[in-house]
Amino acid sequence: MAGRDLRALFSTNDRSVQADEAFTNRASQWETVAAALTEHIQRISAPGFDAEDLEAPRNHVLVFHGVGGIGKTTLSRMLEAALTDAGRRPSQWGEPGWPADRILPVRIDLARSAGTDFEQIVLTIRAALTRIGRPLPAFDLALRRYWEANHPGEPLEEYLRRGGLGSRFGQALPQQMQSALSDVAQALMLPGTIGSVVGQVTGALVGALRERRQTVRALAGCARLADLLEAEPDLDALSFYPHLLAWELARLPEGKRVVPVVLLDTFEDIGDRTRRDLERLVQRTVWLLPNALWVITGRSRLQWADPALQGQLDYTGPAAWPGLVHSAVPAARTPTPAGTARQVLIGDFSPEDCDDYLARRLTRGGQPLISEPVRQVITARSHGLPLHLDLSVARFLELSRSGRTPHPRDFDHDFPALVARTLTDLTLDERHVLRSVSLLDAFDVPLATRAAGLAHEGPALRLTERPFVHDSPFGLWPFHLHGLIRSAVRNADDTTDDRWTERDWKQAAQRAFTALGEQHQAAPGPDRLLLIAFLRQGLRLARDHRLNLGWLTPAAWTYVSDSVWEPLAPPDTDTDTTGLDTAADALVELLSALGRRQHQHRSHTVARLTTVITSRLLPDDLQHMALYYRAKAHRDLGDSPASRAGMQAVADGRGRLAPAARRGLAHLARMAGDFPTALATARTLGWEGRHHRVEGDIWWPHGDMDRAAAAYAAARDEAEHHGVTGERGNSQAHRAFALAFADPIVADDELALAEQLLADVDLRATTLNTHIAALARDAGRTDADVDDRAQVLRADIRTAGVTYAGLTLELALSFHYAVREAHDEVDAAISRLHAATGGGDYAYYSDIAHFMAGLPLEAASRARWFDGQQPTRQRWRTLVTTRRDQLHVPR
Known part of the structure; x- marks a missing residue:
């Protein structure tokens, strides 16, 4: 409980200073959730409960807030597991007082890294409700209308699959939505083929509802359905559709009734305390779905009960959210009784709560006595520890007694008393x-x-x-x-x-x-x-x-x-x-x-x-x-x-990196076009010098992609044998690159494997190589956006400063243009290669571009091809003509 801070009160002669005391406690989170859920079930099961009542106060939200890393996400996940499967509930949590089969937990991660938007929040809740095993026609019809208006041509099944909802809840939602649409069309006696045209069904249904026809009496009980179906189906309208879910849940037969428990985690990531656009939509959803219990975890308490938010959110103030009324006192360790505070502090104060605490602790005339700059410094130094806040308040009063105004620099230090x-x-x-x-x-x-x-x-x-x-x-x-x-x-x-x-x-x-x-x-x-x-x-x-x-x-x-x-x-x-x-x-x-x-x-x-x-x-x-x-x-x-010079110095030193340095010298010989020297060096390197990968780097410029791919596969397998994660992914990426010119179908699988192997490593140049390989795999296709992708890659390559990746990109583009017989673009790519290889390294890349396009060489590079220029030319030209035949490009 909050009371008078007598120590602060007796630290100053200024009777206008108001000093309030605050205490922090911990809570038994499971007992709190169990008590809140029990009370919630009793309330929605009572005869007087009305899911469509838009004015009744809401007490169906429970908030756990605390500093980052204190375990809020872990708690959210454990609650989901315990509510899903009694066998996964820790034994010390005790038995719940409700039937387990009536509870339907739905956990949604709002972290920015999860990429969850408002559409996904609504779809997740609806997808979870497919477990009931029946359509929810009022909501489903509105959602179908919204989807077709905002995602034309995008199947809902694909969206669910891409967002991970399909794997979590299956693909029952599209079928249930189609079933609801068909049932309504049949009730309206529309032609059978019209059952899938949502616009016509919606229009006919709205008319029937307005005219109170007997054919739609099942939906006529939802008083606001017609209004929602007539509204523009935008994101704002979507945030009102949960009202239809609440109505549908309330009219379920006794054997099908469930109590959703929606766990919203990382709530601080849906915005901040000045930008509340997404929070407004989420809050509206919470208000309109009162027959669900909402368990929210985040760094800060919810401010919905603060009257000052009127106009920023739809439903605000203590009358609307009696359980969210702010007190400087965190919740006690005891379970939350019905109707009491529903905001539980776990861990230390968040920065926002530190500031709020300091602003409320000392006041004069209702205004904070500690200035905002001082509060900011104290908050930053406190790490959220309430004790540090108390000591800072005491220091503030001590400095004030000395007759000077405290400044932020006065609080940029640690307290010996601490x-x-x-x-x-x-x-x-x-x-x-x-x-x-x-x-x-x-x-x-x-x-x-x-x-x-x-x-x-x-x-x-x-x-x-x-x-x-x-x-x-x-x-x-x-x-x-x-x-x-x-x-x-x-x-x-x-x-x-x-x-x-x-x-x-x-x-x-x-x-x-x-x-x-x-x-x-x-x-x-x-x-x-x-x-x-x-x-x-x-x-x-x-x-x-x-x-x-x-x-x-x-x-x-x-x-x-x-x-x-x-x-x-x-x-x-x-x-x-x-x-x-x-x-x-x-x-x-x-x-x-x-x-x-x-x-x-x-x-x-x-x-x-x-x-x-x-x-x-x-x-x-x-x-x-x-x-x-x-x-x-x-x-x-x-x-x-x-x-x-650097590689030679390391090689001469005969230390641990000498084999790698000799590999570097082999790469330099290859860059200069001296392939025989590069190959001779590669054969002396052994595993330590990554001999197989160096050999692959030599064979693919000759157009011998099978030989190069085999060498890269050997390098990958050898790396796996030695347990070198980065080299394994690097070699696989090179293999995918070589095969991207030879066989797009095989390359697709090889690229997928490369991306999997690179998922846990940080190899920027190799990642760029996989993007270039994907471009070569798609070469010749008119729907591949090759030029746009190349533009993005050029920017990434410039940022990284990896020169050779830019040359490889031009080579892949030359392949694409040669397949398409885009002569002007081939000439432009060759010109760019000439300009970039004027120093001699990789000069043979422009030779290869000529080979692919079937163009004569006016001035060949000094590359020493193993079997001569003509066989190399033929191999590259064959890769182009083969791709052209595969894509049925007209000659």
Whole structure:
């Protein structure tokens, strides 16, 4: 409950200042849901309940809100599972007090990443109701009319399949909608063929409803059906159709009646507190479907009961939503009784609620005493912790007593009192563990014990039970400190008797670093998630505390070997770094540059790696890593001399990347058209040098796509045998590219496999290659939008700075134009190739373009073809004529 904040009241002589107190509690979420659902079933089963009543207050919404990452989505999913299948309900949740077969849970993820729009929300609810096994004619007819008006020519079945609703609920919805339409047409005695023409059926039905004909008496009970069918079938009208669903659900026979429980997750993503367009449609749906229970999870409380929102939303104010009336007091731990508050805070305050809390805590004349800029700083520093808000309020009053107006900079710091209050009831060993784990992003009990240098785990285990230690059961390490507590312990002026010196902190960092290394070495088998987690924590410790690299060196090699390139650098390091002081600084910058090169122009990568190389802070093997990847970036930029110099230096060093560097030299020979040298080098590379993929790169320019595809398949299989994820996807993408010229049908399957293998890796150039392969697969088709797709690809290639991908794209376009016999376009593509290959590398691409179009060569490149120019020309020309025959292109 809220009351007077006596401490604040007695901190000032200004009697005009109003100080309100607020408390935060946790709730037993399942008990709250069970109590709310029981009360909801009783209410809608009562004789006086009217689903069409548009004026009665609504109490069918339950809200769980809290900070991000506190487990709201997990809770939503667990609720869905528990309501769907009693066997999946945790035993400690207890038995529900309602028949399980009457409950119909429908979970909808509103996250932006899920791409859910309002149409999909409505369709999801209706698709879930297909489980009833019968059409809902009033709603179905309106929905069918809307669909045909807004999606002409798009089958609903395809939309459901593409959006994933078909797999979730089957394809019963289109059949039920068609059945409803046919039944209405038959009742109106329309011709049989008209049963599928929704416009004529709708018009006839509206007339029959207005005239109160007996033939439509089944639908005449829905008083607003005719009005909805006459309204323009736009998105706004669609948001009123749930009223028809409510009417249909209310008139179901006893044996078919169900209670929908709609779980809307990530509600904060449907907009913000200034743009409420989608929220207005969703709120209208909730209001018009009162016989469903709505369980909403999001970062912020719902403001629907706030009268100030009148005009932004249709139904607002405490009279409309008595259960959503805001109080500064979060819900209690006890189940929610009927008619009481329906907004439950789980975790800490969201930023909006922090601001609201601070605005309400101290007021004068009904206006917030703490200014908005000050509230913003306090909110940002608090991490949502109510204690920090309390301390900030106390500081505000203290500064005000001194006679000056508090400024935002006065609150940009951590409170020593927060450390003292956090440590106050901890044992000496628990304090020691707390300070140690504040160095870590996440931890488990053994890691915390080793970082603290203790011989027994009891203190670490007890610490994990404290409320400021959050439990993430699905994380690699299950525990992490609350963000504000961690910051305060690390950075605030510690005035306690057992405070640490700088030497104490460094020794703890070294212990934590060593313990991480031991866990990394003991990890069972290659686990990419574990590797990334160890590297992120280890890099931060080594960088912040100037530690030797130790186990980070072999871990960095493991990271590079898979070519997956997850984001890796610790926070605040994923930017250009010109002031490198330690080997750890240089390694952080090296690995950050390698991971970010998939998202940055290659010239940016060259600059960052040059900084690392010139610092000479890394040991020789890691120095060669930087040299090798800079040489690769030079090659992507078309700077062959610089690339050749770097590759040669790494090859001469005979280190771990020497085989890869020799492969790079083979690529450079191939780029220059020296195929015999490239092949001879490839045959010396072995697996470490990716010999099969290099051979494939040599065979496809000769038009020998079968041989190239076989080489790429061998490379893919070899990579799979060695467990190198990135190389497996890369080789498969190259195989799909080669086959895209030879056989579009086979290439389609190969591209699908390539996309599947690349789904979990970050290889930008390879992804571009798959898009070019898809374009070559579609070459010659008039409906493939080849030119538009090529325009988009050119922009992506320029952004990436991968020069050779642009040349490959022009080659694929030349193939398309040759198949279509578009002579002017072929000439233009050849001109672009000439202009781009004036330096000599890839000059034979323009030769290939001539071969495909059957054009004579005025000046051939210096390419050394294995069996001569004429057989190569014939193979490329055959690929064109074969595609032309497949597509029946007229000659």
